[in-house]
Amino acid sequence: MPPAIRTQGLTRLYRKAPRRGVPAQEFRAVDGVDLEIQPGELFGLLGPNGAGKTTLIKILCTLLFPTSGTAEVCGLDVVKDCERVRERINMVSGGEPSGYGLLTIREQLWVFSQLYGLSTAEAMSRIDRMLDQYGLAKDAGTKINRLSTGMRQKMNLIRGFMTAPSVLFLDEPTLGLDAHIARQTRDFIRAWMAEDRTRALLLTTHYLAEAHELCDRVAIIHQGRIRACDTPENLVAAHRGDAVFEITLSGLDGQSEALRRDPDMKVSRLDADPAAGHTTVRFSLADDAALPGALSRMAALGGRIVNLSKHEVTLEDVFVKIAGQTIADAEKSSE
Amino acid sequence: MAIALTARKVATAFSLSWKKEANWTTLPVYVLYALARPVAGALVIWVMAAAAGRPAGYLEPAWYSLAAFQFVPAVLGGTSWAVLEDRERYQMFKYVYLAPGSAVPYLAGHALARAVQALIGATALSIAGAFLLGLRPAAFDPLLLAAALALGVTTLLFLGLALAGVSLHVARHGHFMTESIGGVFFLFSAAVFPVDTLPSWMRFVSYASPVTWWLELVRRSLGLRFGKVLEAVPTPAILGILAAFCAASVAAGLLGWAAGERKAKWKGLLDATTAY
Amino acid sequence: MSSLANNLRAARARAWIRVVAANRELSWVFFETFLPAMTTAGYVLVYRALGAPPEFESYVILGGVMTAFWLNVLWGMAAQFFWEKDMGNLDIYMMAPISRMSILLGMAVGGMLGTAIRSVVILVLGIVLFRVQFHLPGLATAFGIFLLAMAALYGLGMMLASLFLLFGRGAQRWVEVAQEPVYLLSGFNFPLASLGRTAAALASAFPLALGIDAIRQTALDSRTGFLPVPVEAAILAGLAVAFFFLARFMLRVMENRAKREGRLTLKWQ
Ligand SMILES: Nc1ncnc2c1ncn2[C@@H]1O[C@H](COP(=O)(O)OP(=O)(O)O)[C@@H](O)[C@H]1O
Numbered sequence: 001m002p003p004a005i006r007t008q009g010l011t012r013l014y015r016k017a018p019r020r021g022v023p024a025q026e027f028r029a030v031d032g033v034d035l036e037i038q039p040g041e042l043f044g045l046l047g048p049n050g051a052g053k054t055t056l057i058k059i060l061c062t063l064l065f066p067t068s069g070t071a072e073v074c075g076l077d078v079v080k081d082c083e084r085v086r087e088r089i090n091m092v093s094g095g096e097p098s099g100y101g102l103l104t105i106r107e108q109l110w111v112f113s114q115l116y117g118l119s120t121a122e123a124m125s126r127i128d129r130m131l132d133q134y135g136l137a138k139d140a141g142t143k144i145n146r147l148s149t150g151m152r153q154k155m156n157l158i159r160g161f162m163t164a165p166s167v168l169f170l171d172e173p174t175l176g177l178d179a180h181i182a183r184q185t186r187d188f189i190r191a192w193m194a195e196d197r198t199r200a201l202l203l204t205t206h207y208l209a210e211a212h213e214l215c216d217r218v219a220i221i222h223q224g225r226i227r228a229c230d231t232p233e234n235l236v237a238a239h240r241g242d243a244v245f246e247i248t249l250s251g252l253d254g255q256s257e258a259l260r261r262d263p264d265m266k267v268s269r270l271d272a273d274p275a276a277g278h279t280t281v282r283f284s285l286a287d288d289a290a291l292p293g294a295l296s297r298m299a300a301l302g303g304r305i306v307n308l309s310k311h312e313v314t315l316e317d318v319f320v321k322i323a324g325q326t327i328a329d330a331e332k333s334s335e
Numbered sequence: 336m337a338i339a340l341t342a343r344k345v346a347t348a349f350s351l352s353w354k355k356e357a358n359w360t361t362l363p364v365y366v367l368y369a370l371a372r373p374v375a376g377a378l379v380i381w382v383m384a385a386a387a388g389r390p391a392g393y394l395e396p397a398w399y400s401l402a403a404f405q406f407v408p409a410v411l412g413g414t415s416w417a418v419l420e421d422r423e424r425y426q427m428f429k430y431v432y433l434a435p436g437s438a439v440p441y442l443a444g445h446a447l448a449r450a451v452q453a454l455i456g457a458t459a460l461s462i463a464g465a466f467l468l469g470l471r472p473a474a475f476d477p478l479l480l481a482a483a484l485a486l487g488v489t490t491l492l493f494l495g496l497a498l499a500g501v502s503l504h505v506a507r508h509g510h511f512m513t514e515s516i517g518g519v520f521f522l523f524s525a526a527v528f529p530v531d532t533l534p535s536w537m538r539f540v541s542y543a544s545p546v547t548w549w550l551e552l553v554r555r556s557l558g559l560r561f562g563k564v565l566e567a568v569p570t571p572a573i574l575g576i577l578a579a580f581c582a583a584s585v586a587a588g589l590l591g592w593a594a595g596e597r598k599a600k601w602k603g604l605l606d607a608t609t610a611y
Numbered sequence: 612m613s614s615l616a617n618n619l620r621a622a623r624a625r626a627w628i629r630v631v632a633a634n635r636e637l638s639w640v641f642f643e644t645f646l647p648a649m650t651t652a653g654y655v656l657v658y659r660a661l662g663a664p665p666e667f668e669s670y671v672i673l674g675g676v677m678t679a680f681w682l683n684v685l686w687g688m689a690a691q692f693f694w695e696k697d698m699g700n701l702d703i704y705m706m707a708p709i710s711r712m713s714i715l716l717g718m719a720v721g722g723m724l725g726t727a728i729r730s731v732v733i734l735v736l737g738i739v740l741f742r743v744q745f746h747l748p749g750l751a752t753a754f755g756i757f758l759l760a761m762a763a764l765y766g767l768g769m770m771l772a773s774l775f776l777l778f779g780r781g782a783q784r785w786v787e788v789a790q791e792p793v794y795l796l797s798g799f800n801f802p803l804a805s806l807g808r809t810a811a812a813l814a815s816a817f818p819l820a821l822g823i824d825a826i827r828q829t830a831l832d833s834r835t836g837f838l839p840v841p842v843e844a845a846i847l848a849g850l851a852v853a854f855f856f857l858a859r860f861m862l863r864v865m866e867n868r869a870k871r872e873g874r875l876t877l878k879w880q
């Protein structure tokens with residue numbers, strides 16, 4: 001069986017329109033991506049906003065040409081063989097509205113099933129089963145006009161699952177969902193994968209904990225490049241030696257950003273709470289011995305310790321280390 | 336304070352609408368676009384007259400009536416189109432709606448942008464008629480024409496507002512809607528034929544339409560006559576009738592929009608999408 | 612062969628949306644059938660004012676009937692691709708294993724419900740109010756011509772639709788611009804021959820022009836035809852075939868260009 005997805009040197013340039021004084025520029029949304037995903041794998045693509053996740057998915061879904069490099073889905077080239085690729089895939093993009101306001105959820109799903117050659121009987125039985133399984137059955141007659149975010153997202157996901165594609169792409173499937181529905185969604189994804197061991201699923205997210213819980217393997221993408229690719233356990237294990245601390249300080253008085261420039265600390269989270277006068281910082285150090293030095297530099301900024309604790313390394317800490325930036329920083333710099 | 340806010344809203348909406356209308360291309364192409372519709376419409380009338388042997392006394396009044404008629408679908412439809420486009424396509428009508436103050440100035444700005452576009456077409460048709468086709472108006476009373484335009488555009492704008500209130504409640508009909516509302520006035524206001532041609536029951540409907548009187552006033556300002564029926568009414572009376580219609584339409588527009596809007600909020604239609 | 616079945620299934624589903632949604636929201640009956648008949652009646656009265664012979668009034672009625680189909684092509688099909696893009700449905704259609712033409716066909720057929728009713732309203736109006744007299748022996752031929760003209764017209768519509776894969780508002784504006792000059796060029800309101808030979812010949816590239824002309828010659832027994840009916844029918848058939856292949860070609864070219872430029876699913880452009 002060929003790999004579910006294989007890309008080699010996949011690159012996509014976008015042209016940025018010229019603005020006053022700035023000539024037209026090209027920039028790399030996806031940059032030399034090599035990936036191989038096997039049938040049966042639940043693969044996570046992690047990265048901040050603007051990392052190039054959606055662009056990569058669009059290329060794999062035959063909605064966008066790559067600028068260079070190759071991409072295959074089920075052994076078929078996404079450019080040359082796009083029609084046969086389409087028979088094997090489906091894609092759901094989180095948070096995006098779709099459908100026709102005057103139709104109901106059930107009708108809308110039937111319409112989309114008809115694009116995949118399903119007979120009406122087969123389509124309806126799949127749709128009803130999934131509506132039931134995903135806790136949407138009672139809303140099946142609600143018009144698309146009137147959906148809540150959670151209902152809309154569930155409908156979108158069923159649209160992808162119901163055609164039983166060999167490779168399913170989910171772009172930010174839990175975007176904007178509450179904790180309960182996000183959990184239902186993860187359960188639904190796992191159940192669908194368990195139904196058929198030859199299915200492959202590529203999902204993108206910037207919720208790192210979710211990826212850790214759900215995915216067999218993850219790749220960290222940043223500024224269009226794959227920075228690491230392994231099982232979440234291995235990624236975390238490789239950094240187990242790191243010392244991760246969380247400290248709450250008072251008395252920093254707006255100087256908290258200075259902590260990011262500390263030579264030893266890799267800051268993965270920094271929450272300033274001006275109302276309480278507190279700043280909470282999560283950071284990693286090469287080893288415990290570096291802690292006293294870091295603490296004295298904090299004291300020099302005027303910080304007094306309210307709370308200090310040591311933590312297990314998480315995927316987020318690994319991401320910070322690999323990308324050299326925190327997710328939040330990357331989002332800022334991409335704006 | 337409130338006036339300044341209103342004025343700023345109108346101006347913003349005007350420029351936003353103008354951008355939506357015009358910034359997809361260069362100015363010359365835009366002008367070509369703005370002219371294609373009125374010119375084609377006028378040529379249809381021209382060829383029809385030619386096919387019927389060009390009876391005397393028809394083309395002059397018909398031509399300038401048609402020029403003025405450009406405002407009807409544009410201004411009348413400008414508001415409801417703004418509602419539909421913002422709600423369905425850009426899905427941002429709810430933000431317009433929840434901004435401080437009323438949505439009326441926002442909609443009015445859109446209608447005014449369309450009025451400018453109609454003005455381009457009407458001017459071009461008039462110039463072409465007078466100087467290229469030899470359809471000379473018998474007189475020219477700029478003051479009367481300006482008064483007619485001001486009253487007419489205001490009336491249309493507020494009627495359009497009432498229509499926008501309705502359009503919150505219908506599924507997206509896009510261009511069909513503007514086109515068809517224009518069609519009603521085309522027929523019942525005797526846009527390009529004299530009121531005399533209408534069967535008598537329709538004639539009474541036409542008296543109830545402000546557009547009938549408005550077009551007649553425009554023709555008067557150019558010294559043109561179209562049929563005999565309206566001839567008996569003196570110009571000041573027409574001005575009065577039109578002013579009364581204008582006042583009524585302001586009331587009808589504000590009330591109609593408010594009612595439509597309130598009902599839409601009740602039914603949750605302000606951010607609905609209905610296209611199919 | 613199964614791919615043909617799948618494409619027809621997809622077209623049926625797209626048409627079904629139109630029919631069901633139209634049934635749920637009946638305001639279109641007023642806006643799209645009753646009101647447009649007013650414009651047609653207006654043009655009939657123009658001929659009355661001009662003192663033209665009564666057969667000219669029948670010409671207008673027939674033109675009004677055909678307008679509905681032209682508008683369905685423009686707004687119900689071509690520009691609809693643009694709406695689908697903004698509503699988030701275009702990506703779903705584009706990545707499905709079906710031809711783009713089946714979606715367009717579905718829109719066209721689904722929109723036929725409205726257009727058919729609109730045409731019937733105008734026809735009835737013409738017969739009852741304006742006493743249009745049909746030439747009964749010519750009706751069968753007229754219907755055949757109508758089908759040919761529709762095939763060519765919807766092919767043209769698919770060509771226009773392809774523009775919306777790449778362009779957004781710009782394409783919409785051109786479609787808007789096309790609307791009324793086409794009323795002029797296809798002689799909705801007057802005999803095609805009144806345009807003069809050259810203009811009429813040029814207008815013949817647009818399927819409704821010859822379609823309407825031939826239908827007038829057959830269904831109304833009009834003597835003001837531009838070309839003999841068999842010639843017009845042959846040209847229409849040629850146009851239908853040519854537009855079909857051109858549309859397929861343009862849909863592919865535009866899709867590929869849009870995928871290269873990253874604009875296929877770019878919203879609100
Ligand atoms: N059609 C496009 N044209 C130009 N730039 C684009 C286009 N689509 C995305 N981009 C840019 O490419 C970069 C990557 O975007 P995207 O793939 O959507 O990132 P992600 O999904 O990881 O948030 C962003 O900087 C975005 O602005």
Ligand SMILES: [Mg+2]
Nearest residue numbers: 053054055171
């Ligand atoms: Mg994305």
